[in-house]
Amino acid sequence: MYTERASRLTGAVVWTNTPAGAGVGPVLPDGCMDLLWNEDRLLVAGPDTRPHVPEGPLRSWAGVRFFPGTAPALLGVPAHELRDLRVDLADLWPTARVRRLRARVEAAADPATALEDIALDRAAQTTVPDPLLHRLVERLDEGRTVSATAAELGLGTRTLHRRCLAAFGYGPKTLARILRLQRALTLARSGTPYAETAVRAGYADQPHLAREVRELTGLPLGSLLGGG
Incomplete structure (x- = not known):
């Protein structure tokens, strides 16, 4: 449990x-x-x-x-x-x-x-966490692009990538994919149809959602949700 x-x-x-x-x-x-x-x-x-x-x-x-x-x-x-x-x-x-x-x-x-x-x-x-990192997560979780987020935060792409490696373990594009995956799982678990989930989470379409879920989790979306 x-x-x-x-x-x-x-x-x-x-x-x-x-x-x-x-x-x-x-x-x-x-x-x-x-x-x-x-x-x-x-x-x-x-x-x-x-x-x-x-x-x-x-x-x-x-x-x-x-x-x-x-x-x-x-x-x-x-x-x-x-x-x-x-x-x-x-x-x-x-x-x-x-x-x-x-x-x-x-x-x-x-x-x-x-x-x-x-x-x-x-x-x-320890020191207070860098508020910029919190804003970065918020912006990417809203579905904004990495380039737009970097520009808004006043960071070059190389600087952003370096800071993301230290803070998150991977670059901002991977972080954005993982946050989008979690948005999709939350929507799907609430009963949102897969096609609507794809649009609301920020995927191009349902097949795009299916590919990303399988690539990041190793399982199809239905299996993750207990549907076999």
Whole structure:
């Protein structure tokens, strides 16, 4: 069972997932990075460009999903170094610190809230996220083109690409595709017909939607929505 709630950390989401049944579905690209707790391990989920299927036995997970572009400043590592990876937090932070944090989560009544507290503590020790990155996500999520967004933000295309690699793990065109995918999935899950979903999400037509969904998720839209 998957549940989520808005975090006390601006823009973030706190979630838990206790799988049941024969397996779990893939984690789809969403432009975000997560701080994860998997029973006895603290992990970081880097930005995905393809579906990620958790390996090993079914286990309970808890996580904090950060607003796109904000996690690298909190973690102290450029997003592109973690692209399509799941890494131990001890690979990024001093082992002794991670050991203390792990003990803190283990002792907590609610691991998800303990993760949220860790994220809040870290945010209090770092600089405020660059508001330009938030505006970039907003503009691309509105369906604006990369070139128009770069011009509005006063950035050259090379500068924009470099900053996107550090903040999101990939360039602005990939970010725009992933945000558009998430818009489409939200619409389709609400019952919007596929043809209307394609138009409203910013695709040329329904076949374009189908190609993009399969390329980014590895599955047709109907399978993602449970329709086989």
